[in-house]
Amino acid sequence: xxxxxxxxxxxxxxxxxxxxxxPAVDGIDMEIEEGETLGLVGETGAGKTTTALxxxxxxPDPPGKIVDGEIIFNGENLRTKSREAYRQIRGNKISMIxxxxxxxxxxxxxxxxxxxxxxxxxxxxxxxxxxxxxxxMLAKVGIPQERGEEYPHQFSGGMKQxxxxxxxxxxxxxxxxxxEPTTALDVTIQAxxxxxxKDLKKQxxxxxxxxxxxxxVVSEICEKVAIMYAGKIVEFADLESLFTNPSHPYTVGxxxxxxxxxxxxxxxxxxxxxxxxxxxxxxxxxxxxxCPDVMDICKGEFPETVELSPTHRVACYKYHKxxxxxxx
Amino acid sequence: MHRYIIKRLIYFIPVLIxxxxxxxxxxxxxxxxxxxxxxxxxATTEQIERMRELMGLxxxxxxxxxxxxxGVVQGDFGRSLHTNRPVLGEMxxxxxxxxxxxxxxxxxxxxxGILVGVLSSVKQYSFADTIAMLFALVGISVPNFWFxxxxxxxxxxWWSGAFGYxxxxxxxxxxGIRSLFLPAxxxxxxxxxxxxxxxxxxxLEVLRQDYIRTARAKGLKERVVVFKxxxxxxxxxxxxxxxxxxxxxxxxAVFTETVFSFPGSGRFIVEAIRSxxxxxxxxxxxxxxxxxxxxxxxxxILYGVIDPRIRTQYKAQRWNIPWLRRGK
Numbered sequence: 166x167x168x169x170x171x172x173x174x175x176x177x178x179x180x181x182x183x184x185x186x187x188p189a190v191d192g193i194d195m196e197i198e199e200g201e202t203l204g205l206v207g208e209t210g211a212g213k214t215t216t217a218l219x220x221x222x223x224x225p226d227p228p229g230k231i232v233d234g235e236i237i238f239n240g241e242n243l244r245t246k247s248r249e250a251y252r253q254i255r256g257n258k259i260s261m262i263x264x265x266x267x268x269x270x271x272x273x274x275x276x277x278x279x280x281x282x283x284x285x286x287x288x289x290x291x292x293x294x295x296x297x298x299x300x301x302m303l304a305k306v307g308i309p310q311e312r313g314e315e316y317p318h319q320f321s322g323g324m325k326q327x328x329x330x331x332x333x334x335x336x337x338x339x340x341x342x343x344x345e346p347t348t349a350l351d352v353t354i355q356a357x358x359x360x361x362x363k364d365l366k367k368q369x370x371x372x373x374x375x376x377x378x379x380x381x382v383v384s385e386i387c388e389k390v391a392i393m394y395a396g397k398i399v400e401f402a403d404l405e406s407l408f409t410n411p412s413h414p415y416t417v418g419x420x421x422x423x424x425x426x427x428x429x430x431x432x433x434x435x436x437x438x439x440x441x442x443x444x445x446x447x448x449x450x451x452x453x454x455x456c457p458d459v460m461d462i463c464k465g466e467f468p469e470t471v472e473l474s475p476t477h478r479v480a481c482y483k484y485h486k487x488x489x490x491x492x493x
Numbered sequence: 494m495h496r497y498i499i500k501r502l503i504y505f506i507p508v509l510i511x512x513x514x515x516x517x518x519x520x521x522x523x524x525x526x527x528x529x530x531x532x533x534x535x536a537t538t539e540q541i542e543r544m545r546e547l548m549g550l551x552x553x554x555x556x557x558x559x560x561x562x563x564g565v566v567q568g569d570f571g572r573s574l575h576t577n578r579p580v581l582g583e584m585x586x587x588x589x590x591x592x593x594x595x596x597x598x599x600x601x602x603x604x605x606g607i608l609v610g611v612l613s614s615v616k617q618y619s620f621a622d623t624i625a626m627l628f629a630l631v632g633i634s635v636p637n638f639w640f641x642x643x644x645x646x647x648x649x650x651w652w653s654g655a656f657g658y659x660x661x662x663x664x665x666x667x668x669g670i671r672s673l674f675l676p677a678x679x680x681x682x683x684x685x686x687x688x689x690x691x692x693x694x695x696x697l698e699v700l701r702q703d704y705i706r707t708a709r710a711k712g713l714k715e716r717v718v719v720f721k722x723x724x725x726x727x728x729x730x731x732x733x734x735x736x737x738x739x740x741x742x743x744x745x746a747v748f749t750e751t752v753f754s755f756p757g758s759g760r761f762i763v764e765a766i767r768s769x770x771x772x773x774x775x776x777x778x779x780x781x782x783x784x785x786x787x788x789x790x791x792x793x794i795l796y797g798v799i800d801p802r803i804r805t806q807y808k809a810q811r812w813n814i815p816w817l818r819r820g821k
Contacts, residue, residue, distance in 0.1 A: 272726065272802060273801060316805075
């Protein structure tokens with residue numbers, strides 16, 4: 166470890182609609198090292214998927230547009246790459262698994278067709294060898310080889326997600342982006358799929374960005390966590406310091422909303438209020454209308470990020486020198 | 494699959510009975526006595542009465558229908574009242590020409606409709622898309638006999654007026670493929686417009702699907718995404734339209750063949766209507782209806798070829814015709 170694989174600086178992805186501009190991702194910074202797993206956590210609409218699509222350069226355009234920022238992968242800024250060069254990276258060096266396995270496989274092609282396609286495309290091998298590799302990949306995700314000749318509608322949801330994992334990993338990518346890979350699956354299957362992913366991550370020694378809103382999953386798999394809220398990363402930390410010392414009021418709210426199995430809970434503790442309308446974000450810190458510790462300054466500008474430790478940074482005025490209670 | 498085809502052929506029996514009943518009833522209710530038409534105006538009442546008896550016209554309706562249907566099953570579609578030639582033979586001589594015309598028209602419709610439709614969907618709301626939609630609107634709105642006359646005016650009359658020779662012949666069927674061009678274009682235009690619209694809307698729907706995003710995430714060329722992954726899925730509703738349009742073309746050929754004096758079965762039926770040859774009209778319409786049903790069957794089989802989900806459905810279907818099941 167130690168080598169920076171992906172570094173995102175000031176990435177902004179906006180959706181330009183008739184009702185106004187939606188800053189779905191609004192100036193985020195994050196970095197991920199080789200072989201590391203980053204959890205990207207946030208509510209629906211926080212901009213997690215848009216971030217992922219931004220890295221893949223697959224933001225639907227129109228209405229989406231990457232308006233600013235750098236995506237540095239293996240030392241190269243991907244934003245300066247041509248479409249052709251980006252195609253060589255997609256599915257090859259950076260792969261992505263999507264949220265809904267039921268609809269993410271093409272219904273009119275067999276599993277082998279869809280798996281060999283990506284191998285032939287990036288590995289420049291013939292059909293015979295591609296088929297061999299495809300069989301190996303199916304074995305790795307735990308699907309019997311002979312089922313490769315079947316069509317997606319003959320598979321269950323969990324099996325489809327395994328196929329999608331096989332497709333994503335077929336070219337041995339350095340980075341896998343998994344966008345809520347288990348949300349659409351039922352709980353027992355979720356555990357199985359996560360197990361497969363964890364296992365293969367180790368085998369392939371790849372880095373992973375896991376998009377989720379399940380802090381339990383994060384604590385099991387991730388080494389770093391980024392908490393996203395309304396297009397901003399409000400807190401970015403390694404797993405341990407985030408779980409022992411959650412600092413942003415939003416992160417604290419997230420942890421408080423998890424019921425404690427030890428106690429007899431009759432009522433959940435939600436974060437008050439709703440995520441704001443994306444076209445009408447509040448001025449200043451986007452979280453201020455819901456924040457329990459809100460101050461006057463929070464309504465002015467979005468706070469600068471403060472480093473609490475080399476592996477822990479947070480965007481909140483509470484930690485700014487001379488403003489917040491505890492000056493760190 | 495075979496089972497499905499056999500089953501469909503069995504369904505053919507009630508369709509055949511239904512269609513002949515409708516055609517026969519319409520002809521039965523049409524004013525004008527076949528015996529009078531057969532003998533001409535000069536015939537005496539006595540002669541007509543004898544002819545009616547000879548032709549079986551004084552029998553009850555159902556008996557007449559039954560004997561006609563029995564004839565049809567044996568390949569006897571009746572005989573022309575004027576020439577006394579068998580209707581089936583006359584139709585079989587002309588039908589290949591109509592088929593060829595309809596197929597050529599359909600080929601034009603499919604090539605233009607699908608290509609322009611795909612282009613239109615990929616470049617939605619572009620200038621090219623607007624032009625294509627305008628073409629579709631005109632193509633659907635303009636009656637094809639008018640379009641045929643305009644085509645004759647431009648390609649045969651004005652062209653030969655300006656250059657001293659005609660680019661395409663405006664009538665007959667002596668020049669092979671060249672004489673097929675104008676009638677096929679005329680016949681195919683409105684179908685091209687309909688196929689175009691269907692392809693465009695179907696493609697727009699498919700291009701939004703998750704599996705298209707998966708295909709892009711693999712790093713495939715946009716051309717491959719559109720033509721391999723999207724088009725095959727988008728074709729399913731288009732095939733339905735093409736099948737229905739083919740039937741429409743067989744019927745539409747009646748006008749086009751008349752405008753271009755094309756020696757096909759459509760013009761044969763129109764001439765029979767003019768000379769009040771009820772037996773030819775009856776047999777001819779029934780013949781075309783059967784041809785149409787056959788084309789529909791082919792379309793249904795084609796679905797299975799394209800969509801594996803339908804194929805499995807066909808396989809899963811069991812015989813549900815009781816008198817057949819008993820025999821098994």
